[in-house]
Amino acid sequence: MNLRAIIQKIKSSFNHQEELSNEAVLSFLRVLESVQEEEASCDEVYAKIDEYVEKEVDKKDAAQIMPLIREHLNSCSECCEEYEALLDVLEKTSKK
Numbered sequence: 001m002n003l004r005a006i007i008q009k010i011k012s013s014f015n016h017q018e019e020l021s022n023e024a025v026l027s028f029l030r031v032l033e034s035v036q037e038e039e040a041s042c043d044e045v046y047a048k049i050d051e052y053v054e055k056e057v058d059k060k061d062a063a064q065i066m067p068l069i070r071e072h073l074n075s076c077s078e079c080c081e082e083y084e085a086l087l088d089v090l091e092k093t094s095k096k
């Protein structure tokens, strides 16, 4: 889905409602969800995964700071493996 289609979809879901019905809100959320899914592709996660793991090793709340990455790791076993391997290495090297 491209951005134009998304905007059109949001507009049309608002236009024929006097006020926001639950249905309109739900369809709006569904559009947002589909955008989010598209945003966190494997490539993008891969590019940010070391940053994410560093935060985690630093005891920062990585999942809070980068929720899209966390979400992707939950649903993608390939990236999750990559993440676990990286976490393992970083934890070992950070111990002194």
Ligand SMILES: [Zn+2]
Pocket (backbone or CB within 6 Å): 041, 042, 045, 072, 076, 077, 078, 079, 080
């Ligand atoms: Zn992935």
